[in-house]
Amino acid sequence: MLVFLTTGCISLHHGRKALRRTIIFTSLLLIPLGGSFIRLVRQAELAALIQQVLGNRTVTFFASGIN
Structure with a gap:
């Protein structure tokens, strides 16, 4: 849209109107x-914290040589 405005392909009045609408709709989505x-970031941080706590406090025994 900005390229069309600067090159003069569309009138300044119509370009500003369309650009304003685009900004409004984009902000409504953001x-x-x-x-x-x-x-989602908070959930990922919580999952990482839970995994770290469980990994640090879990004692694992490996049965070596037992079939």
Whole structure:
């Protein structure tokens, strides 16, 4: 859109209007997507913490030579 505006392929009035609509719709999408991304990051951090705690506190015995 910016390229069409700068090269003069579309009028400045129509270009600004379309660019404004694009920015509004993009921002409407970014709000829920941003919230979902933050939730996924927190879940990944929690899963890594649980895996680390369980890995550090688990005693594992290997039966070597037993068939």
